[in-house]
Amino acid sequence: MPALDVKAISKTPIFKIVLIIIVIALIVGLNLWRNHSYSGQLVHTAKVEEKSMGEKVYASGSIELQEKQEVVARDTRILKQLYVKTGDRVKAGQLLAVLECVTEERMLADARASLASEEANYKGLITPSGEDLAIGEAEFEQAKTAYENKQKDWQRKESLYTAGAVSAQEMEIARQELMVEEAAFLKAQKNYDILCNGPRGAERKAAEANLSKAQTTVQAAEEEISHYIIKADIDGVVLNLENRPGDMIKTGDKFIIIGQPERLQVKVGVSEADATRVKPGQKVLIEAAALTGKKFSGKVTEVAGLARIKETNNTRQVEVPVGVSVEDKSGRLKAGYSADLEIISVAEKKRLVIPYEALQKSKGKKQVWVYDDGKARLQTVTTGVEGELYLEVIKGLNKGDLLILDPPTGLKDGQKVRKATMPAATPKDDNHD
Amino acid sequence: MELELNTDTLSLGQRLSRIFTSPSRVFVDLQRNHSWLAALLIISSISLVAALPLLSKMREFSIMQLQRMPDNPALSSPEAINLVGTTAVIGTIAGALLMPLLFALIVALLLKLFNAFTGDKVQYRKLFAVCVYAYLPMLLSCLIALIIGLTTPVESFGNVSTTLYLFFPPDTFTFPAMLAARIDPFMLWSLYLAALGGAILMKSEVKKVGIYVFLIWLIYALGTSYYGALKMSTMV
Numbered sequence: 124m125p126a127l128d129v130k131a132i133s134k135t136p137i138f139k140i141v142l143i144i145i146v147i148a149l150i151v152g153l154n155l156w157r158n159h160s161y162s163g164q165l166v167h168t169a170k171v172e173e174k175s176m177g178e179k180v181y182a183s184g185s186i187e188l189q190e191k192q193e194v195v196a197r198d199t200r201i202l203k204q205l206y207v208k209t210g211d212r213v214k215a216g217q218l219l220a221v222l223e224c225v226t227e228e229r230m231l232a233d234a235r236a237s238l239a240s241e242e243a244n245y246k247g248l249i250t251p252s253g254e255d256l257a258i259g260e261a262e263f264e265q266a267k268t269a270y271e272n273k274q275k276d277w278q279r280k281e282s283l284y285t286a287g288a289v290s291a292q293e294m295e296i297a298r299q300e301l302m303v304e305e306a307a308f309l310k311a312q313k314n315y316d317i318l319c320n321g322p323r324g325a326e327r328k329a330a331e332a333n334l335s336k337a338q339t340t341v342q343a344a345e346e347e348i349s350h351y352i353i354k355a356d357i358d359g360v361v362l363n364l365e366n367r368p369g370d371m372i373k374t375g376d377k378f379i380i381i382g383q384p385e386r387l388q389v390k391v392g393v394s395e396a397d398a399t400r401v402k403p404g405q406k407v408l409i410e411a412a413a414l415t416g417k418k419f420s421g422k423v424t425e426v427a428g429l430a431r432i433k434e435t436n437n438t439r440q441v442e443v444p445v446g447v448s449v450e451d452k453s454g455r456l457k458a459g460y461s462a463d464l465e466i467i468s469v470a471e472k473k474r475l476v477i478p479y480e481a482l483q484k485s486k487g488k489k490q491v492w493v494y495d496d497g498k499a500r501l502q503t504v505t506t507g508v509e510g511e512l513y514l515e516v517i518k519g520l521n522k523g524d525l526l527i528l529d530p531p532t533g534l535k536d537g538q539k540v541r542k543a544t545m546p547a548a549t550p551k552d553d554n555h556d
Numbered sequence: 557m558e559l560e561l562n563t564d565t566l567s568l569g570q571r572l573s574r575i576f577t578s579p580s581r582v583f584v585d586l587q588r589n590h591s592w593l594a595a596l597l598i599i600s601s602i603s604l605v606a607a608l609p610l611l612s613k614m615r616e617f618s619i620m621q622l623q624r625m626p627d628n629p630a631l632s633s634p635e636a637i638n639l640v641g642t643t644a645v646i647g648t649i650a651g652a653l654l655m656p657l658l659f660a661l662i663v664a665l666l667l668k669l670f671n672a673f674t675g676d677k678v679q680y681r682k683l684f685a686v687c688v689y690a691y692l693p694m695l696l697s698c699l700i701a702l703i704i705g706l707t708t709p710v711e712s713f714g715n716v717s718t719t720l721y722l723f724f725p726p727d728t729f730t731f732p733a734m735l736a737a738r739i740d741p742f743m744l745w746s747l748y749l750a751a752l753g754g755a756i757l758m759k760s761e762v763k764k765v766g767i768y769v770f771l772i773w774l775i776y777a778l779g780t781s782y783y784g785a786l787k788m789s790t791m792v
Binding site: 136139140143146147150151153154155157161162186262333462531532533539541543 | 615620623696711723742
């Protein structure tokens with residue numbers, strides 16, 4: 124049997140053609156096998172899983188004092204006296220500082236003197252002393268006697284005039300003297316009557332008005348001077364005091380700030396979309412920019428009944444003002460720090476969750492595409508709590524179901540699909556959710 | 557390598573057919589008559605004809621790829637979809653027509669560069685003629701792709717391949733997979749033919765020219781595979 128010359132055979136055109144046909148057949152076969160094995164639209168999938176998740180509303184704001192007193196200079200004055208220093212604990216009513224106020228002091232003294240005088244007058248009018256009564260009575264009796272004497276004198280002169288012994292001029296003088304005595308008598312009678320029975324009508328009103336006016340003047344002077352004799356309105360700590368006695372305090376300067384550093388709050392604006400989820404009493408986690416990594420507790424204290432429009436950089440945002448009290452026993456938080464807030468609207472617990480990429484909305488329904496043994500199946504779901512990256516599914520899915528992420532447009536129920544071998548850019552796990 | 561030294565002149569048809577079975581004979585013939593225009597026109601025409609039946613599928617597949625991308629209003633408009641489809645069609649036609657020419661231009665340039673340092677000096681146009689004929693295995697791969705493409709549903713159209721990527725699952729973008737996608741036996745065959753033809757014309761060793769061409773291809777394949785894998789890893 125002749126030996127098989129492989130080298131010679133490999134050089135024949137037939138061999139080469141056969142080899143080419145084999146390669147072509149192999150390639151075609153591999154393609155057909157591959158098409159069969161990997162048919163269907165390529166999709167990325169994610170499993171329905173259980174995750175610890177709650178619901179939070181995020182907001183940012185500045186830490187403020189819940190209660191504070193800012194002493195603002197009304198006009199430019201010299202700081203005369205200072206009775207406290209920064210960090211001092213003060214009580215409401217405690218004297219803090221005195222600004223130069225010579226004119227105001229003089230005005231107050233004058234007003235007080237006038238008031239004292241008016242008070243004395245009024246008192247004398249309303250409740251006269253026995254001595255006053257005696258004097259009044261004596262004056263009345265004196266006027267009465269003088270008047271009666273004048274009357275008798277008048278009658279005598281009248282008789283003489285009739286007899287022609289007295290001239291008409293003397294008669295006229297006598298009549299005028301009688302009228303003067305009558306007036307004096309009537310006045311004394313009235314004064315005595317007021318002393319005995321108290322003032323009546325216009326007299327009483329006039330006396331009361333004078334007293335009231337004097338009191339108002341004193342009050343105004345006291346109020347005026349209170350702007351320069353500064354007292355604490357609240358219990359607290361002197362938080363800011365930069366001036367020394369002798370310094371010129373200019374109009375509008377906030378030269379003393381008193382507050383309670385342990386009672387802090389944050390006022391934030393929550394977007395209208397989130398506002399319905401925020402309610403008074405909800406727990407809040409607060410992180411100050413100055414103290415990163417440390418979270419403080421707080422509580423929603425108030426949710427405004429009206430929304431407001433916030434305009435920044437030509438954008439309009441409707442937000443609802445929300446007040447949050449801050450609990451900080453460490454004293455590390457300071458008013459003025461900027462803070463990020465996480466308002467816990469729904470408490471964290473284990474929930475069945477899906478990534479947002481799997482959810483689509485159609486005709487008011489929330490739907491997902493389930494990868495079901497190589498086919499896409501449309502499933503309507505009921506969702507619950509919404510986290511940052513995931514949302515809860517209450518109804519429609521089971522743990523472990525495979526969902527199609529970012530479903531391709533035009534995907535049909537029952538359409539053949541194929542899972543991608545490389546993972547899609549799925550959201551990273553977040554324990555805070 | 558032993559070269560065939562038959563001195564008979566070959567017709568265009570003989571050249572085109574014998575390149576698969578007796579390439580040395582074709583290249584020896586090209587040494588005498590390096591006409592290439594008719595061959596290039598025929599190759600480009602066949603390439604175009606092989607692409608035409610796939611145009612509608614190509615268009616549909618491109619649109620499907622666009623729709624697979626995450627929701628983007630700019631990409632989902634009818635104008636954008638139409639533009640992508642049209643671009644795919646124009647790209648396919650242009651690629652089919654220009655690929656043979658580009659292959660011949662670039663590989664001939666590489667051979668000319670090699671020739672600058674070694675062997676008998678050969679004119680660029682002769683090397684170009686060699687490369688035009690060397691493209692024929694790649695044309696064969698186009699025809700195979702046409703046959704497979706016609707029997708493949710649109711959604712799997714992206715899986716059609718004549719490279720070693722066939723051994724990887726579709727949509728695998730690892731470095732080995734990307735490298736495999738560049739190893740096309742027909743392309744390597746074409747490069748071998750170009751090296752063989754170049755060596756015959758330069759009267760140089762086929763081994764030397766072959767190693768030179770292969771190394772350049774390897775650098776290209778490794779570089780583009782690495783870049784491709786890196787890009788895909790950042791996209792997903």
